C-alpha cells in the first residue's frame with residue numbers, strides 16, 4: 001500500500017523538481033561551487049565574495065547541503081566531492097556550462113503553454129557559447145564509451161559533421177585519424193580554443209559552413225553525425241544523408257548518434273522529453289525512432305545498417321558499398 005502510494009506520487013515530485021533545478025542553476029550562475037572549492041566558508045563570507053544577500057545565500061547553501069552538493073560543519077560550508085568533481089570550472093568532468101545552457105532553456109520552456117497553442121517555437125533566449133561548451137561538458141562524459149562502439153578499422157579520413165566543440169573530433173584525432181570538423185563559423189571559434197588547449201591544432205581541419213547549403217568535401221572513410229538530426233525535419237535529414245553518401249569513399253561508413261524513441265514514441269523518457277525541447281526551440285526538430293533513421297539510411301543507398309543503444313542515445317551505422 002505504501003509502495004503504491006509512493007509510485008502514485010512520482011508525478012507530483014516531478015512537478016516540484018523545478019525548485020531543485022532552479023536552486024542548482026542559481027548556485028551555478030553565482031559561481032558558488034568555484035568559491036567553495038577546497039575551503040570552508042560562512043554564508044556571510046561567501047555572500048561578500050559573490051555579491052549576494054547573506055540571508056538568501058544561507059538558505060540557498062542549506063538546500064545545496066540537503067541535495068548532497070555541499071557539506072556543512074557548524075555554520076561553515078564547503079563543496080561535497082560530487083560538486084568538486086562536476087561543478088568547479090577547470091575540472092575535467094565540469095558540467096557548469098550545460099547548467100548555464102539549461103538556464104537558457106528554462107526561459108524558452110516557460111513558453112510551453114504558448115507553444116501548445118501555436119505549435120511554433122518559443123526561442124526567447126539563446127547563448128551560443130554556453131550551448132556549445134555545454135555540448136563539450138556532456139560529450140566529455142561519454143566520448144570514450146561512444147568511440148569504443150564505433151568500428152574505426154581502416155578509417156584514415158573522417159568528417160565530424162556539426163561537430164560543435166570538437167570533443168569527438170579530438171578523440172578521433174588522438175587515434176591518428178585525419179579529422180575535418182565542419183560547423184558554423186561562430187561554433188568553430190569556440191572549438192578552435194578547446195582544440196588549441198588540447199594541443200591538437202595540427203591534427204584537425206576546421207571547415208566553416210552551413211551543411212544545409214555548403215559542400216562537405218570528399219574522400220572521407222567515415223562521417224560522424226552526432227546529435228544533429230533532432231534539430232531538423234525529415235527532408236533536411238535525408239538531404240544531409242544524401243550529401244554524406246556522395247562525400248564518402250566506396251566502403252566508407254556513416255555513423256549517426258541520436259536521442260531516440262521506440263515505436264510507441266513514448267519511450268524512453270529522455271527521447272520523449274527531448275522531442276518537446278525541439279518543439280520549443282526549433283521549427284521542425286523532434287526525436288526520431290530507430291526505425292525511421294534506419295529507413296532514411298536505406299533510402300539514401302547505405303547497406304548493412306545496424307544500431308546499438310548506448311544509455312540514452314542510439315548509434316546507427318550504414319556502409320556505402322564498393323560497386
Ligand SMILES: C[S@@+](CC[C@H](N)C(=O)[O-])C[C@H]1O[C@@H](n2cnc3c(N)ncnc32)[C@H](O)[C@@H]1O
Pocket residue numbers: 132135136139161162163164165167182183184187209210211212225226227228231
Ligand atoms: C547539438 S550540437 C552537437 C555537437 C556535437 N556533434 C556533439 O555531439 O557533441 C549541434 C551542432 O550542429 C551545428 N549545426 C547545426 N546546424 C548546422 C548547420 N546547418 N551547419 C553547420 N553546423 C550546424 C551547431 O553549431 C552545433 O555545433
